[in-house]
Amino acid sequence: MNKAEVPAMPTSKGPEKTMRPILPLIAQFPSVYHQGPGTLAQLAEVLGVLKVDRPLVLAGPSAWASVGSTLSGMKGTHHVPFTGECTEEEIARVNRAISENQCQAVVGLGGGKVIDTARAAAFLSGGLPFISAPTIASTDAPTSATTVIYKKDGTFSHYLRSRNPAAVLVDTEIIARAPVRYLIAGMGDALSTWFEAESCKLSGAANVCNGSATLAALAIARLCYDTILVDGLVAIAACKAQVVTPALERVVEANTLLSGIGFESGGLASAHAVHNGLTSIPSCHHALHGEKVAFGVLVGLHLTGAASSLIEEVTLFCNKVGLPVCLADLGCTQPLASELRKAAEIACTPGDSIHNESVAVNPDKVLAAMITADHLGSEFPRKFK
Numbered sequence: 001m002n003k004a005e006v007p008a009m010p011t012s013k014g015p016e017k018t019m020r021p022i023l024p025l026i027a028q029f030p031s032v033y034h035q036g037p038g039t040l041a042q043l044a045e046v047l048g049v050l051k052v053d054r055p056l057v058l059a060g061p062s063a064w065a066s067v068g069s070t071l072s073g074m075k076g077t078h079h080v081p082f083t084g085e086c087t088e089e090e091i092a093r094v095n096r097a098i099s100e101n102q103c104q105a106v107v108g109l110g111g112g113k114v115i116d117t118a119r120a121a122a123f124l125s126g127g128l129p130f131i132s133a134p135t136i137a138s139t140d141a142p143t144s145a146t147t148v149i150y151k152k153d154g155t156f157s158h159y160l161r162s163r164n165p166a167a168v169l170v171d172t173e174i175i176a177r178a179p180v181r182y183l184i185a186g187m188g189d190a191l192s193t194w195f196e197a198e199s200c201k202l203s204g205a206a207n208v209c210n211g212s213a214t215l216a217a218l219a220i221a222r223l224c225y226d227t228i229l230v231d232g233l234v235a236i237a238a239c240k241a242q243v244v245t246p247a248l249e250r251v252v253e254a255n256t257l258l259s260g261i262g263f264e265s266g267g268l269a270s271a272h273a274v275h276n277g278l279t280s281i282p283s284c285h286h287a288l289h290g291e292k293v294a295f296g297v298l299v300g301l302h303l304t305g306a307a308s309s310l311i312e313e314v315t316l317f318c319n320k321v322g323l324p325v326c327l328a329d330l331g332c333t334q335p336l337a338s339e340l341r342k343a344a345e346i347a348c349t350p351g352d353s354i355h356n357e358s359v360a361v362n363p364d365k366v367l368a369a370m371i372t373a374d375h376l377g378s379e380f381p382r383k384f385k
C-alpha cells in the first residue's frame with residue numbers, strides 16, 4: 001500500500017480548524033423602524049412614502065382576524081391568507097398572487113413564518129419593497145434579510161438571503177394582547193444573539209452578511225442580552241396583563257430590533273444549528289423557534305466549555321422566565337438515542353453555523369452537550385408551561 005492509499009486515521013476531534021480569511025466590517029439594517037402602541041396605523045403613510053398604492057398583505061388567520069379591519073379599508077390592498085408554513089411552495093403561491101394582482105410591495109402581517117414568506121416572495125418578485133408588521137414578538141425575523149425555509153413536514157430546509165425590510169412596524173398594543181408564550185419565545189431567540197455574535201468574533205467567522213462584526217453590532221448584541229436579563233420578568237407581567245409598559249417596550253425592542261441586527265451583523269453559531277437539528281425530532285415540532293434556540297444556547301455553552309457560573313446564569317434565566325431548560329420542556333419526554341444522534345448530526349451539517357464556534361465540533365461532542373444540558377435542566381423545579 002503506497003502512501004496515497006493509506007486511509008485517514010479516524011479522529012474524535014472532528015475537522016481541524018482552518019485559518020479564516022480576514023473579512024471587511026459589514027452591517028445591515030432595516031431602512032425604517034417604528035415601535036409603539038398604534039404603530040400599525042402608520043402603514044398607509046409608510047406605503048405613501050414608498051409610492052406604493054397596490055400592496056399585497058400576507059397575513060396569518062389570527063392576525064387578520066384581530067387587526068385586518070385596520071388594513072382592509074386601505075385602497076388597493078390585496079389580502080392573501082397565509083397557510084401555515086414557510087415553504088418554497090407557499091412562497092411560489094404568494095408570487096403568483098403578486099403577479100396576478102400587479103402588486104407593488106408586500107406586507108407581512110403576523111408571526112415569523114408569515115414575515116419570512118412575505119420577505120422571500122417580495123424578493124423573488126423582482127425585489128419589491130417589503131414591509132414587516134409583526135403581531136407577536138416571538139422572533140427577530142421582522143428586521144432581517146434572512147428567510148428560514150422549511151420542508152412541508154416542518155423540518156428545516158435552508159436559508160434564503162434577500163433584503164432587509166423597507167420598513168418595520170411594531171405595534172406594541174397588538175403584541176401586548178398576544179399570548180405571553182410568544183414574547184417569552186422571542187426572548188429565547190434574543191438570548192442566543194450575544195453568545196453567537198461573540199463566538200463569531202472570537203473565531204473570526206463571518207457574520208450573516210459575510211463580513212466581520214462592527215463595534216455597533218457587538219454592542220447591540222450585548223445590549224440585547226442585558227435587556228432581557230434585566231426586564232424579562234417584568235415585561236412578561238405586562239404582557240399577561242395585556243398592557244404596554246416601558247419594560248415591555250424594551251423587551252419587544254430587544255426581541256425584534258436588537259436581536260435582528262445583532263444576529264445578522266454579529267453572526268450565528270451553535271444555538272441556531274442545534275435548533276436546526278431539533279427540528280428533526282417529531283416530538284419537538286410544537287416547540288416555537290425561540291424555545292428550541294434557547295435550549296440550543298444552553299447546549300452551546302456546554303459544547304464550548306463556558307464557565308459553570310455562566311451556564312448557571314443562563315439556565316436560571318431560562319427557568320425564571322419560562323424558557324425550556326431540558327428536552328422534556330420541548331415536548332421530547334422520552335428521547336430516543338437515534339433521534340438525539342440524528343439531531344446532533346444535522347446540527348453539524350457542513351456549512352452550518354455551528355462551525356463558527358472557536359472550538360472544533362462533531363456530532364459526538366454535540367450529543368454530549370445536549371445530554372448534559374438536559375440533565376442539568378431536568379434538575380431545576382419546572383417553570384416551563
Ligand SMILES: [Zn+2]
Binds near residue numbers: 139140
Ligand atoms: Zn432565530
